[in-house]
Amino acid sequence: MAEQQRVAVVGAGLAGCLLATLLGRRGIAVSVYERREDPRVTGAERGRSINLAISARGLDALEHVGLREQALGQALPMHGRMIHGTDGTQGFQSYSADGTRAINSISRSELNHALLDAAEKTPGVTLHFGRRLRDVDLNTGTLAFDDGTSAPADIVLASDGSYSAARRAVTFREGFTFSQDYLEHGYKELTIPAQNGAPAANGGVAGGGSKFALDPDALHIWPRGESMMIALPNLDRSFTCTLFWPKGELAALQTDEQITGYFRTHYPDAAPLMPTLVEDYRLNPVGSLVTVKAWPWVHHGGSATLALVGDAAHAIVPFFGQGANCALEDCVEIDRCLGEFGGDWQRALAEYERRRKANCDAIAEMALDNFVEMRDRVNSPVYRAKMAGQHFLERRLPGHYVSRYELVSFTTMPYARIPARMRRQGRLTAVAGAGLLAGTLAIVRRALR
Template identity: 40%
Template structure:
């Protein structure tokens, strides 16, 4: 196999995007995907049906030329709509400028468009029903189980990229081979997808320009709008304990949970108990791995490199950004795959780890803090600081969702900004006044 042919594992979200970038640089790409072709066969999905797309994902889609096709199937969400226990709602905007919104998009539709777009380059071939079962990095061979006839076949490769998601087989082999740092951090909480249906006259039952959150301390419900006027709800609960996926196991308990905690949407969810009892419960974990490559032969992209919990809405966005970073390095080090891959790990692993950490922190913020007066005071201060010092202070959420600052820099900067807010609140605990001198000195010393 020549150096111009790259093998990718996985045609989920990152695989076809990476393939398109490669094809546009003149490579031939062979993708092996374990599933059937979802454009031809309806696949059952227990995974999230819609996703929040933001700047990093949009940038990558624009770069390859697909965004024009995706934009019309997205719904802008301008903030978090918080639902209290008594059914009262309040909108907490994500940003302060009109463009500072995130977009709900159908996972399946996006995936189909990505695959078709990749194939249309003429340089990408997707082999469905091929599940990678083992990898030999010394002999440059991949073994696949062909799912339609249960046969194992072997393929040679010169360069392989694992876009095979959070349970990546290629990652296991890289970790074995390099004794790479590898850590899986289970969240202890899982998720289940449910549905809010349209009204009888075919309208959205909730404001469709918001991401809805029912924060309930140890757990929460969220809902994102779909183009067909439904909302996909995701219930996040502990796996075990008093209120958990273990304990809520009958129709009565499901209804009781919703009557008590989410009463304002119960009427909009006529399929609730069937969905709850029949839809799978997903596990959530963060994966940390370093490095993300093996010599000049193999590298990891997307969840395979850094599965993160979904509370910053960044898993796909980060995965798309991996493709952008890899594409730039391929351009910089043309043909020198050892340099491309080692620079990729060196530059970017820390960003994967940072977004994994921030996503865990955001779960606690979403399920527990958003309704807390102290959180609201801090958030108000953040927005005020951004207004007064726009080139110096950017709230962490905005840095992640509306800017392309590397995640690791955001983490470091965010910690310093949090410390500044602590200082301001020490001086005025109401958060109403801002000591501008202190802020300017702080910028000079800490955030220059």
């Protein structure tokens, strides 16, 4: 049945390319339509190259198409956070209790290129660039493009991002629920280039050559209460920095002196490492941070079925590093459901929707919470004591007590199961703590008799 369907994937980003490759390997002919020209030729847009933190879920998805090792070869492991104070001091916080697990910094564009190559090499997959979607008519099974052309489709898989053009075909349908919740914060990218003559501790031999200006084994965070800056390492030994500030603050710095003065005051250890700070700040765009929720994800018309995938269904803010990981999981789930239901698209898509919705809602909430943690809590002595306690319990109770961060980043446990797991662990540790306190008090009382 699957082989008889005309399948269109809208969007050739990470999810669209992975999904097309998975379907092509299943013997399904797929046409992929992308509004941009081929990014392998044109390159990334200025200030839009945000690095990704690929972790267990994304790597598991890439393994399905043989790209896991290639991705890791293009990535840099980060075993923890490096917290930068306003006085220039730094403190490292490991992501895992034993210090061995890492998330991986990888260029979004490089990973997209690898997935485009994989899709292009897959029999049955055809890539179409420069095809901006204008409309999807589910009654006739027709995709209409801005250039005046059209294409037929029985199955339309919308993986064209937070502002999905394909989703507009169902936005005003009765029964469709859709929300966009924007943070007051925007983001802007800056750069710390590779340094010449940097200390040997920062990734090279002292006395010559190009070095990392900061420790490349960490995701660097400059938490400042209501705002923050982060920096992720690149293979060329530069760092991609991203400001997450209220949009009013981003607009407030107008002159060169205001920009440089603000950074010298609030980011004193980073400012000297940014020779293009003013140029980057002025020229790089401000992006928005949005959480998208939609339901249902699957819609049937007279001749075609539309399914929302990745950010088109459930865009999340980037503060748990799970946006791409989550979208890639969607693709694997669709492929898995097709296998389970013998290629029956209707049953497969219904099951995909059922399995994924609660998980995507759960990670959306955790990502919002992690923003507060990254910009504020990580500086707190109470937070540091809590993390030390969690790591102690993880070492003493391996496999039984696992932190939320590890469950999200280093396992493929369904996101929706993690909050309940954390509540159970919290109750057990509270009971254990109360028992320990009671035992200690009993010992003290006996000693004082």
